Amino acid sequence: MARKNRKNNQDSHRVLLWAVAFGMVAATLAVIYLSLLNNCETIGRQIKKLEQEQAELQKRVVNEERNWATARSIRNMERLMAVHGIVMSWPEERHIIRLHAGEEDAPAQYAQGFLMRRD
Amino acid sequence: MWRVAVVAVALLAIWGGLAVRLGLLHLGPNEYLKKRIRQLRNVEQTILVGRGRILDCNEKLLALDLPVRNVCVNPEVVLSNKQAKAISIQLARHLGLPFEQVYNRVNRPGRRYEAVARLVREEVAEKVERLRLPGVFFEPLSTRYYPHDEMACHVLGFSNMEGIGSAGVEQRWDSLLKGRPGLRQSERDGLRRELYTRRSMEVAPQEGADIHLTLDQNIQYFAEQALDYAMSRFHCEAAWAIVEEVKTGAILAMASRPGYDLNAYSKTSPDVRRNRAVSYNYEPGSVFKVGVVAAALNEGIVLTNEVFDCENGMWYHAGKPLRDFHPYGELDVTGIIRKSSNIGAAKIALLLGEDRLERYLRAFGIGSLTGIEVPGEEAGLLAPVSKWSKLSITRIAMGHEVAVTALQMLNVMCCIGNDGFLMKPHLVQKVVDKNGMVLRETKPQALSRPITERTAAHMRNILSEVTKAGGTGTRAAIPGYTIAGKTGSAEKIKDGRYVKNQNVASFMGLIPSERPVVGIIVVLDNPQPERTGGVSAAPVFAKLAEPLVHYMDIRSTDASEGVYYRQMLEEGP
Numbered sequence A: 001m002a003r004k005n006r007k008n009n010q011d012s013h014r015v016l017l018w019a020v021a022f023g024m025v026a027a028t029l030a031v032i033y034l035s036l037l038n039n040c041e042t043i044g045r046q047i048k049k050l051e052q053e054q055a056e057l058q059k060r061v062v063n064e065e066r067n068w069a070t071a072r073s074i075r076n077m078e079r080l081m082a083v084h085g086i087v088m089s090w091p092e093e094r095h096i097i098r099l100h101a102g103e104e105d106a107p108a109q110y111a112q113g114f115l116m117r118r119d
Numbered sequence B: 001m002w003r004v005a006v007v008a009v010a011l012l013a014i015w016g017g018l019a020v021r022l023g024l025l026h027l028g029p030n031e032y033l034k035k036r037i038r039q040l041r042n043v044e045q046t047i048l049v050g051r052g053r054i055l056d057c058n059e060k061l062l063a064l065d066l067p068v069r070n071v072c073v074n075p076e077v078v079l080s081n082k083q084a085k086a087i088s089i090q091l092a093r094h095l096g097l098p099f100e101q102v103y104n105r106v107n108r109p110g111r112r113y114e115a116v117a118r119l120v121r122e123e124v125a126e127k128v129e130r131l132r133l134p135g136v137f138f139e140p141l142s143t144r145y146y147p148h149d150e151m152a153c154h155v156l157g158f159s160n161m162e163g164i165g166s167a168g169v170e171q172r173w174d175s176l177l178k179g180r181p182g183l184r185q186s187e188r189d190g191l192r193r194e195l196y197t198r199r200s201m202e203v204a205p206q207e208g209a210d211i212h213l214t215l216d217q218n219i220q221y222f223a224e225q226a227l228d229y230a231m232s233r234f235h236c237e238a239a240w241a242i243v244e245e246v247k248t249g250a251i252l253a254m255a256s257r258p259g260y261d262l263n264a265y266s267k268t269s270p271d272v273r274r275n276r277a278v279s280y281n282y283e284p285g286s287v288f289k290v291g292v293v294a295a296a297l298n299e300g301i302v303l304t305n306e307v308f309d310c311e312n313g314m315w316y317h318a319g320k321p322l323r324d325f326h327p328y329g330e331l332d333v334t335g336i337i338r339k340s341s342n343i344g345a346a347k348i349a350l351l352l353g354e355d356r357l358e359r360y361l362r363a364f365g366i367g368s369l370t371g372i373e374v375p376g377e378e379a380g381l382l383a384p385v386s387k388w389s390k391l392s393i394t395r396i397a398m399g400h401e402v403a404v405t406a407l408q409m410l411n412v413m414c415c416i417g418n419d420g421f422l423m424k425p426h427l428v429q430k431v432v433d434k435n436g437m438v439l440r441e442t443k444p445q446a447l448s449r450p451i452t453e454r455t456a457a458h459m460r461n462i463l464s465e466v467t468k469a470g471g472t473g474t475r476a477a478i479p480g481y482t483i484a485g486k487t488g489s490a491e492k493i494k495d496g497r498y499v500k501n502q503n504v505a506s507f508m509g510l511i512p513s514e515r516p517v518v519g520i521i522v523v524l525d526n527p528q529p530e531r532t533g534g535v536s537a538a539p540v541f542a543k544l545a546e547p548l549v550h551y552m553d554i555r556s557t558d559a560s561e562g563v564y565y566r567q568m569l570e571e572g573p
Helices: A006-072 A074-083 A106-118 B002-027 B031-041 B075-080 B084-095 B099-106 B122-130 B168-172 B217-234 B262-267 B285-299 B333-339 B342-352 B354-363 B392-397 B406-417 B453-464 B533-551 B559-570
Strands: B042-047 B061-073 B114-121 B136-145 B182-188 B201-203 B210-213 B238-245 B251-257 B307-309 B314-317 B320-323 B330-332 B428-432 B438-441 B446-448 B484-494 B497-511 B518-525
Touching: A006 A074, A006 B061, A006 B122, A074 B217, B031 B042, B061 B075, B061 B084, B061 B122, B075 B084, B075 B099, B084 B099, B084 B114, B084 B122, B099 B114, B114 B122, B114 B136, B122 B136, B217 B238, B217 B251, B217 B518, B217 B533, B238 B406, B238 B533, B285 B333, B285 B342, B285 B354, B285 B392, B285 B406, B285 B453, B285 B484, B285 B497, B285 B533, B307 B342, B314 B342, B320 B342, B330 B333, B333 B342, B333 B453, B342 B354, B342 B392, B354 B392, B406 B453, B406 B484, B406 B497, B406 B518, B453 B484, B453 B497, B484 B533, B497 B533, B518 B533
Parallel strands: none
Antiparallel strands: B042 B182, B061 B114, B061 B136, B182 B201, B210 B428, B238 B251, B238 B518, B307 B330, B314 B320, B428 B438, B484 B497, B497 B518
16 A cells, blocks of 8 residues: 655645635735725715815805905995995094004115115 | 537637637737727816906905806707797896897707807806706806906906907916916716826916006096096096006006996907007197206206296297297296296206206106006107207297107106106006915116206195196195196197197196105096196096095195205205
8 A cells, every 4th residue: 555645745735725825815905906996986086076066166256256346346335325325425634543553664765775776 | 419519619609709809809909999999088188277366456356267157058959848938938037138039049940059148157057057947058168357347447458258368467467367277188987077096197287377456446446437527527539547656656546538348348449448548649738847847957057936038928939939828927937837838948948958858858758668567558759859950949848749658747747756766657566376476576666866856845846836826737736735736738639730629638746745645647638628737637636636635545744744845945946
């Protein structure tokens, strides 16, 4: 009776084990890849959606800016005052209280700068 | 059994054929097919950017890109549903259009696209969209919009349908306003939706920069109101005005009439679009005496109290008569300006001499461009001395044989108001990109100093007499303020000849005269029936200046500044 080739048997088991392990790793990587791909697609769709939302909001901002600019114009103010029968006049000097910031005379400095350049 | 074998062979043959075809498609040299697929999947998008905004000095919007939509219909769908009339009624009501006009568009069998209304505002389009009308769809667009229609139309200009700046600031600053479009390379799915994950290249667009002007919307409004008054009261052919900050040269308002609606620019003629404040050369008339007298005072040739014989209104020089509007006997230099004597101004110019007169006028910027940041500026006309006739010096002294723009003339006045410093006028304060980075900033720049501080103070003192009793510009006076000003009237030239009874009338002034804050010029083209600057332009000046001094909180000179000013005058001319 021939002796059992224990070594050969062990080798074949090891190969099978490696093959299974490789298969499992490959499958896991494939699952991870698909999962990441799916995530990327989802995030991509979200970004696209947000881009569209941003564009819509930008449109609204511009429209509101336009409305605000028109509403604040002196022409519109005067029209509204006429509609509501409001008459306004400029205040007299004695009605004005001034707060001075104590700023330097910047334009004079520009003129001085010109003099220095000439020197 | 053989039947099973035949079916099996047939199936194998079919599957085999398909497998071979599949293999060939994937591995074979199918360049044409690959190219076609690439064309279908790949997408190259230009990312468009809007033009930058134009704002005034208080960050108030003057021009912006506005999202709008074209409201369109698919007549085939509408007609197949037999709803042409119902949809036309709804569209006409919401878009404010006549029913017939809309129905004519909708009722076009065989057509798939008809634009019912173009450039419809977003809020109106949204209302129509909410109706969910079958066969109605929208095209999103962007258009240039000017919230104040006609305001500052000649300064702002407009950008055309292709988005190219075609006049005013829009044209001059087009390269910065328009920005640079971006580019995106990507792929799309079967439903033609872009796949974000397949974006292979994206060049970010560069948004157009914002232009911040020195104009103040409110002062611009005062100027335009005053010009509208001038147009209706004096039936002028045209009128224009400029308000300049004396110390910096910043233009606070620049208005012209007739004006036009910037949102409907195509309906106006090129002549109406002309910015006369910088592009209209005219003989200035008596306002020009300001430069001549300033030069003579600066040279020490005359004193303010020096008396000249004004020859009772008629004087012959080089065999030709020179007349005054009213006859005067003896007048001192102050009187010559106050009464605007042509003979007096001519005699002063003769004392000054041709060469010095020309040198001073050129130093004041006459005959050269100011460099203002709008297109179409004219340089005026000042011939070199070599081309002057014997009469020229006497005619130039009274503002004839010379042509200026209103901006040049105002700059001379502001030079007197700014202690002799001639500032470079500017309209653009700064240019800012979308990230808030300042790309350009205009700093006030002194171009020359033709006259001394003392001469300037004397000139202001002389010119303040013009708006007082006995002066030619009393109608420009504002209660509580001293105004240094000068009137001007010159006959218009048509076909090389002076036209009687047709004048260009003007008034320019500094407020307040002792320590000026702003300079204003008003020019009226052919005012009727009153034709002189003192009667027509001066009251328009007052109409503009009165709200302006309140708005800018300009006070009549306070005690300390008055002392300084008087000291300078007491030092003598």
